[in-house]
Amino acid sequence: MALPKHKKSKSKRDKRRTHQKLTAPNVVSCPQCGDPKLPHHICPSCGTYKGRTLIETD
Amino acid sequence: MRHQKGGVKLNRTSSHRKAMFRNMVTSLFENGQVKTTDAKAKELRRWADQMITLAKRGDLHARRQAMAVIRNKQVVHKLFEAANERFGEINGGYTRITKIGMRKGDAAPISLVDFVGGDEVEKGEKGSWLSRFTALGKAKADKEAKPAAPAKEAAPVEEAPVAEAVEAAPAEEAPAEEEAPAEEEAPAEEEAPAEEEAPAEEEAAEEEAPAEEEEKAKE
Numbered sequence: 001m002a003l004p005k006h007k008k009s010k011s012k013r014d015k016r017r018t019h020q021k022l023t024a025p026n027v028v029s030c031p032q033c034g035d036p037k038l039p040h041h042i043c044p045s046c047g048t049y050k051g052r053t054l055i056e057t058d
Numbered sequence: 059m060r061h062q063k064g065g066v067k068l069n070r071t072s073s074h075r076k077a078m079f080r081n082m083v084t085s086l087f088e089n090g091q092v093k094t095t096d097a098k099a100k101e102l103r104r105w106a107d108q109m110i111t112l113a114k115r116g117d118l119h120a121r122r123q124a125m126a127v128i129r130n131k132q133v134v135h136k137l138f139e140a141a142n143e144r145f146g147e148i149n150g151g152y153t154r155i156t157k158i159g160m161r162k163g164d165a166a167p168i169s170l171v172d173f174v175g176g177d178e179v180e181k182g183e184k185g186s187w188l189s190r191f192t193a194l195g196k197a198k199a200d201k202e203a204k205p206a207a208p209a210k211e212a213a214p215v216e217e218a219p220v221a222e223a224v225e226a227a228p229a230e231e232a233p234a235e236e237e238a239p240a241e242e243e244a245p246a247e248e249e250a251p252a253e254e255e256a257p258a259e260e261e262a263a264e265e266e267a268p269a270e271e272e273e274k275a276k277e
């Protein structure tokens with residue numbers, strides 16, 4: 001059976017992982033209250049979307 | 059070819075799926091809005107739109123077809139009463155989906171399903187969306203007369219006779235029963251103002267009564 005001859009160095013391991021990264025979520029500010037929210041989503045702080053209040057927030 | 063492949067399976071057997079969507083569409087009509095995952099929300103539209111189409115048709119067969127899906131008889135009757143007034147001008151697409159965000163726990167995308175139109179109905183008010191809607195014409199009249207008073211308090215004393223009159227009609231005892239308990243909440247808090255405003259409200263009740271009878275006659 002084919003087996004690895006050498007242990008991969010820390011450097012090799014870390015270089016492999018340079019492409020693993022998280023992307024920051026796109027955040028916009030709510031036109032109603034100005035708080036940050038996800039685009040095309042109900043605003044979590046004021047509960048509105050496109051001028052309509054859809055969920056109650058306290 | 060992706061013919062005949064409408065709908066989603068959601069990793070469920072057909073009986074499980076059917077039971078689930080019957081529950082969901084019932085809840086949607088009871089409460090006016092439902093929070094659920096995006097995938098279920100999109101499928102729920104099909105069920106809800108179908109029910110409203112049946113309600114707009116409004117004949118006995120349609121009513122029985124709706125009863126076979128919606129698990130709450132009162133809700134079916136209320137829906138059939140209100141559907142033409144509320145959705146008469148729209149051809150399909152009665153529901154609206156708005157994304158809420160990710161669920162804590164499994165990060166599933168959650169959205170809110172509700173009905174288009176009816177924006178003039180105050181969302182903050184408690185009670186079924188249909189009762190809020192059927193009370194809409196009256197609420198408007200009340201607002202013109204006395205802007206401060208909420209629609210709720212107008213109801214308690216005067217609507218009891220109306221409800222009994224409705225009960226006399228053979229087909230539905232259901233809507234009358236549901237209206238009664240919901241409206242009993244108000245009077246305890248505000249007995250005094252209700253008595254003061256009694257004459258104005260009686261007029262409103264009289265206006266509403268014939269409208270309801272007409273609706274019954276249509277069916």
Ligand SMILES: [Zn+2]
Nearest residue numbers: 030033043046
């Ligand atoms: Zn906001």
